[in-house]
Amino acid sequence: DVKVTQSSRYLVKRTGEKVFLECVQDMDHENMFWYRQDPGLGLRLIYFSYDVKMKEKGDIPEGYSVSREKKERFSLILESASTNQTSMYLCASSLSQGYNEQFFGPGTRLTVL
Amino acid sequence: AQTVTQSQPEMSVQEAETVTLSCTYDTSESDYYLFWYKQPPSRQMILVIRQEAYKQQNATENRFSVNFQKAAKSFSLKISDSQLGDAAMYFCAYRREGEYGNKLVFGAGTILRVKS
Numbered sequence: 001d002v003k004v005t006q007s008s009r010y011l012v013k014r015t016g017e018k019v020f021l022e023c024v025q026d027m028d029h030e031n032m033f034w035y036r037q038d039p040g041l042g043l044r045l046i047y048f049s050y051d052v053k054m055k056e057k058g059d060i061p062e063g064y065s066v067s068r069e070k071k072e073r074f075s076l077i078l079e080s081a082s083t084n085q086t087s088m089y090l091c092a093s094s095l096s097q098g099y100n101e102q103f104f105g106p107g108t109r110l111t112v113l
Numbered sequence: 114a115q116t117v118t119q120s121q122p123e124m125s126v127q128e129a130e131t132v133t134l135s136c137t138y139d140t141s142e143s144d145y146y147l148f149w150y151k152q153p154p155s156r157q158m159i160l161v162i163r164q165e166a167y168k169q170q171n172a173t174e175n176r177f178s179v180n181f182q183k184a185a186k187s188f189s190l191k192i193s194d195s196q197l198g199d200a201a202m203y204f205c206a207y208r209r210e211g212e213y214g215n216k217l218v219f220g221a222g223t224i225l226r227v228k229s
Contacts, residue, residue: 042219104158
């Protein structure tokens, strides 16, 4: 079974802090994704990566950056956390461009005070 | 731009009965994929069913089936013989082609409550 794990289920940070959210997948997937989930808005894509050290902006990249130094790990970085970044963050991975199913991690609920 | 609309924020169904969740989408593409994902409370999101637009036959997975109306751009999910474990948030999603890969566009979600 594909397993996607995220470093924390719950995280509380203060405004202005630098925040790292980590995601690891164990099935050698090429594509990895970061979404945020907000009530009434569904999931919105922040960034995705199609290969090591490669990244592309999603629909809402402002205020975020990402890092993918190893194939299995994809990090989301909030350079200076703000209260409007309080949200549920979901990581996902998929095998390749032609493979449709995305496998999701359990999510990190981030609260920025 | 592709958009996905789920017009039902919440739905309820009695155990063992059938419920249909609605989804409409907007696209100018002729070939694409549509998905329904399930997110149980405090658990990971999982794929329920997928539909390829070029296939006329509606996809079916056990108690889950879709009603795909391509001309109307409608993609509803029918759950038969509802069970307590079906209670979850359900998301409809459209696969969007991109230069560097295929991305998903999600609807806002529908909360399904199952009554015993």
